[in-house]
Amino acid sequence: MAQFQAVKGARDIFPDEVVRWHHVEGVIRSVAALYGFSEIRTPVFEYTELFQRGIGSTTDIVGKEMFSFLPDPNGRSITLRPEMTAGVMRACLQKNLLSLAPVHKLYYISDLFRKERPQAGRQRQFSQFGAELLGVSSPAAVAEVLTFMMQVFETLGLHGLRLRINSLGDVEDRARYREALREYFLPYAADLDESSKERLEKNPLRILDSKNPALKEMIAGAPRLYAYLKPEAVADFEKVLSFLSDRAIAYDIDHLLVRGLDYYCHAAFEVTSSELGAQDAIGGGGRYDSLAKELGGTADLPAVGFAVGMERLMIAMEKQGLFATLNPHGPLVYVVVQQQELSDHGMQVAFRLRKAGLKVEIDLAARSMKAQMREANRIGSSYALFIGQTEHESGLYSLKNLVTSEQTSLSLDAVIEILSTPG
Ligand code: HAM
Secondary structure (H helix, E strand, C coil): HHHCCCCCCCCCCCHHHHHHHHHHHHHHHHHHHHCCCCCCCCCCCEEHHHHHHHHHHCCCCHHCCEEECCCCCCCCCCCCCCCHHHHHHHHHHCCCCCCCCCCCCEEEEEEECCCCCCCCCCCEEEEEEEEECCCCHHHHHHHHHHHHHHHHHHHHHHEEEEEEEEEEECCHHHHHHHHHHHHHHHHHHCCCCCCHHHHHHHCCCHHHHHHHCCHHHHHHHCCCCHHHCCHHHHHHHHHHHHHHHCCCCCCCCCCCCCCCCCCCHHHEEEEECCCCCCCCCCEEEEEEECCHHHHCCCCCHHHHEEEEEHHHHHHHHHHHHCCCCCCCCCCCCCECCCCCHHHHHHHHHHHHHHHHCCEEEECCCCCHHHHHHHCCCCCCCCEEHHHHHHHHHEEEEEECCCCCCCCCEEEEEHHHHHCCCCC
16 A cells, blocks of 8 residues: 555545546536636635634534644634635625626636545535625526526536525524524423534524434424515515526425525525435525625625535536546547657657647657557557658658558648548
């Protein structure tokens, strides 16, 4: 075994798999362009308070999953970002972006870090693609981000997804609901598990998120948040639902959906995949109108967004065979040097072809001609171009089509012309 292993919960992605990432990233970028979202990149670390304030100090993420450290003995604590929303909002407030235009549509494909117990679909370093729409969070804006997300899934060919959606109302609605939940759960306090007992104190909404089967029945009988929403919030939510129906996006209303981050209000949603085991959440998001103020902005800034776990997305795609037809193109031409004395000339030819824009591979280890041919086939080259003494002297090279075995003798200019022509 190698002396060093990757850190627990982190993994290497080798070229075979990178091909899949490129494919998925390409689809994300092209759909983002259709919807007018532009890419944002923010630093991998931020001051720890940003996440404490933004995500909420009673959440699991801030409570126990952040990689935080002091850059120097007198410095402020910094944290490897566990999610993107807080950092994107920080960046936009810092640049005062909203003074330049009233609405900003941003997307990202970024690496994140959470100190969770690693298992299938759960890593300590993972990647998300997501979008944040700042400046408006109308039902149309919620529908816009949801439709963008669903179009990415559809373009990738992924099926078997379930979209669950709920309305969390505004701050006052949730405060009243929190009290109602506290009153409901208090008589059962002795039956609650440790983490739910703690949640009862700090944030009873999070009890609804509990995966403990022993609490299932108790949770099912809890009051519904929907009953505590103001009429405007209900109307707003119904409009979101009607937009989804108009776009033929299937959804289930889930009154127990609360999400694991504190910044949400009104519409919040999650997408699960039947292909994933215990970690079946492929993405989630919602509105977060008060995050800007929480981070020191002068006013509430309406906003809505989502994020999708890239690894989980790829696991689900793999299970559905969606990478089977992905054909990583090998080099077009393998330059085969017949005698080692001609290897410099071979390199020169390879260089010329590459300058002309052709994908070319050549042996760098002075291997036999047989070994070169084996390698050309192994990596899926379409052609072999032979460099021998006669070719060197005459300037005419044998080009072999490795699929049909047809062979022709051509000048380098003719080779370039033929191979540059598509098809
Ligand atoms: P989240 O639900 O915490 O939301 O994460 C979104 C997705 O990231 C999850 O559904 C899951 O697919 C993936 N994910 C989370 N943790 C891990 C992990 N340890 N390993 C692998 N994948 C993971 C957010 O992060 C919000 N910022 C989403 C958002 C954007 N809300 C508004 N805008």
